[in-house]
Amino acid sequence: xxxxxxxxxxxxxxxxxxxxxxxxxxxxxxxxxxxxxxxxxxxxxxxxxxxxxxxxxxxxxxxxxxxxxxxxxxxxxxxxxxxxxxxxxxxxxxxxxxxxxxxxxxxxxxxxxxxxxxxxxxxxxxxxxxxxxxxxxxxxxxxxxxxxxxxxxxxxxxxxxxxxxxxxxxxxxxxxxxxxxxxxxxxxxxxxxxxxxxxxxxxxxxxxxxxxxxxxxxxxxxxxxxxxxxxxxxxxxxxxxxxxxxxxxxxxxxxxxxxxxxxxxxxxxxxxxxxxxxxxxxxxxxxxxxxxxxxxxxxxxxxxxxxxxxxxxxxxxxxxxxxxxxxxxxxxxxxxxxxxxxxxxxxxxxxxxxxxxxxxxxxxxxxxxxxxxxxxxxxxxxxxxxxxxxxxxxxxxxxxxxxxxxxxxxxxxxxxxxxxxxxxxxxxx
Numbered sequence: 001x002x003x004x005x006x007x008x009x010x011x012x013x014x015x016x017x018x019x020x021x022x023x024x025x026x027x028x029x030x031x032x033x034x035x036x037x038x039x040x041x042x043x044x045x046x047x048x049x050x051x052x053x054x055x056x057x058x059x060x061x062x063x064x065x066x067x068x069x070x071x072x073x074x075x076x077x078x079x080x081x082x083x084x085x086x087x088x089x090x091x092x093x094x095x096x097x098x099x100x101x102x103x104x105x106x107x108x109x110x111x112x113x114x115x116x117x118x119x120x121x122x123x124x125x126x127x128x129x130x131x132x133x134x135x136x137x138x139x140x141x142x143x144x145x146x147x148x149x150x151x152x153x154x155x156x157x158x159x160x161x162x163x164x165x166x167x168x169x170x171x172x173x174x175x176x177x178x179x180x181x182x183x184x185x186x187x188x189x190x191x192x193x194x195x196x197x198x199x200x201x202x203x204x205x206x207x208x209x210x211x212x213x214x215x216x217x218x219x220x221x222x223x224x225x226x227x228x229x230x231x232x233x234x235x236x237x238x239x240x241x242x243x244x245x246x247x248x249x250x251x252x253x254x255x256x257x258x259x260x261x262x263x264x265x266x267x268x269x270x271x272x273x274x275x276x277x278x279x280x281x282x283x284x285x286x287x288x289x290x291x292x293x294x295x296x297x298x299x300x301x302x303x304x305x306x307x308x309x310x311x312x313x314x315x316x317x318x319x320x321x322x323x324x325x326x327x328x329x330x331x332x333x334x335x336x337x338x339x340x341x342x343x344x345x346x347x348x349x350x351x352x353x354x355x356x357x358x359x360x361x362x363x364x365x366x367x368x369x370x371x372x373x374x375x376x377x378x379x380x381x382x383x384x385x386x387x388x389x390x391x392x393x394x395x396x397x398x399x400x401x402x403x404x405x406x407x408x409x410x411x412x413x414x415x416x417x418x419x420x421x422x423x424x425x426x427x428x429x
Contacts, residue, residue, distance in 0.1 A: 025070050026124070032061045032390065035133040037203065038193045040383045041161060043171045049102055050171055052382040055110070058389075062113055071116040080351040081115055087347055088340045091316045100129045100321020103339075103380065110385045114355045119398035125360060128395065129210055134218070136207035138199060140227035142192035145231050155185035161192050171195065188232050195383060197233040202371065202384070204228040205236030206391055209243045209364045213250070239371050243363035250363070297375065299328035307338050317341040319420065325377065327346045332372060332379035349373075365392040 005127050035057040043050035085108060092099050110354040119130065146158040164168055174195045191200035208224040210216060221342050228236045303323075307313050317340045323330060330338065337345030352369065359365035 008123040014059070024063060025068055025118075025122075026127065026131075028061045028064050029128050029390075031181075032057055032386075033131045033135055036130075036383065036386055036390065037139060039164070040173075040195055041170055041193065043169060043300050045168050046289070050168075052171060054386055056137070058113065058382075058386055062116065062421065065118065066116075073115050076354055077115050077117070077351075080347070080354050081111065082113070084344065084351050086346045088320075088336075088344050090135035091341045091344060092320055095316045095319050097319055097322070099319040103321030110380065110382060111351075113389055114351075114393055116394060117396050118394050119396050121225050125395055125397055126214060128366055129214065129391075132391065133207055133210060133215070133297030136203060136224065137220075139191040139193060140204060140207075140223060143189040143200060143204075143227045143230050143398075146189035146192065150186065156187050158187050158190060160190070181426045182346055189230060191231075198235040200385060201228060201233035202239060202368075203236075203387070204208050204231065204242065205243075205366055205367065206387070208236075209239060209247065210361060210366060211392075212243075212247050213361060213363060235371055235375060238375070239367035242367040246363035246366060295329050300331045300334040303330065304334045304338055308342075313338075315343050317344070318348050329377040331374055331377070335377065335379045346420045356388070358394060359392045360391060360397055368392055 029212060030052070035054045039053045039057075043052060044052040045051075064073065066220070088107070090102060124294065129374075130176050150156065166228070188197040189200065190197050194200040195205065204224050204227050208221065208228060210226060211220050228240070292391075300422050307318060307323075317336075317338055321340050323338045333349055335344050336348045356365040372378050372384060395402060
């Protein structure tokens with residue numbers, strides 16, 4: 001019996017759904033995204049050391065993917081990681097002063113997973129990114145709930161997860177309830193599940209960039225942009241501005257129009273709600289040594305300069321965990337150079353460039369590379385490092401030989417038709 005066109009379409013759609021349900025690797029990745037977004041405040045106390053839950057689940061998920069033969073080790077990444085670890089180890093041996101072994105071990109464990117590459121089809125890549133996009137719908141909804149709560153119940157009355165969880169099971173050292181400025185009652189939303197406003201801002205910007213590059217769903221673009229503005233944090237705004245030129249350069253006129261329209265709507269909303277004034281006020285903090293902006297953007301350079309007054313520190317650094325981070329949020333490269341020496345810092349930047357340079361999503365990779373390296377102390381922050389790994393470094397597109405690549409470096413029209421209306425996936429090259 002011949003099936004009608006509608007029946008054939010329904011059958012093909014059902015078959016794809018069943019295939020997804022049977023795809024263990026998809027669910028492993030989805031579980032890690034769930035852990036990264038919704039469990040990032042949680043830690044398991046091991047003695048006096050709190051171990052990040054997403055970091056634990058990352059190694060579990062990587063182990064499953066290795067057993068399923070999904071991952072392979074990139075020789076170039078292996079060389080970079082091996083050189084980085086070898087040089088940092090030598091500096092710690094020769095420094096002749098006590099170091100923090102847990103700090104050095106955490107450094108090794110956080111960046112070891114960057115060895116791995118997971119090659120997937122263009123269709124599967126979009127499905128995996130779709131998991132993150134859906135998770136950020138929930139996070140964005142919580143931003144709106146926290147804003148609405150303060151409008152109804154008064155400034156500062158926003159629901160927060162930490163009041164329900166014992167302190168020992170939370171990652172310490174984070175400002176879960178961050179006012180817009182010191183002394184102000186308005187508390188910037190953190191998305192309930194996420195660590196701080198800067199984290200939900202970064203994650204929402206990541207979702208916005210992914211949406212603009214691959215999916216082009218206007219309602220989601222507006223949704224992510226509105227939630228991003230509602231956080232009133234500069235991190236995501238900066239990421240979006242960094243990615244914008246590449247987004248416009250890579251897409252067609254229609255996508256550029258969607259991007260421009262979303263930008264206009266966002267600008268109007270920012271001006272109408274006063275968010276623009278609040279964001280500009282955040283940038284004006286650069287001149288105040290006690291402000292978060294100064295400690296994250298200016299103080300790291302001043303501290304690096306002070307440490308390198310001693311020539312011996314240029315070679316070996318001050319030792320793992322020995323940097324004084326009171327009143328300063330050390331950039332990752334600055335922290336590596338201060339604790340492990342200048343050569344380690346150079347190799348570290350090369351290592352990051354190698355891992356992120358061939359990202360499928362280059363606009364997002366560039367935005368993450370700059371904000372990670374130059375806006376705060378993220379070297380040993382598992383959430384940010386895992387965000388970079390999952391969204392910009394781990395996945396690469398495996399292009400079947402039967403698929404021709406066009407002059408623009410994208411999949412052939414045959415592959416684009418397989419993607420439906422979700423947009424073509426750029427090649428990794």
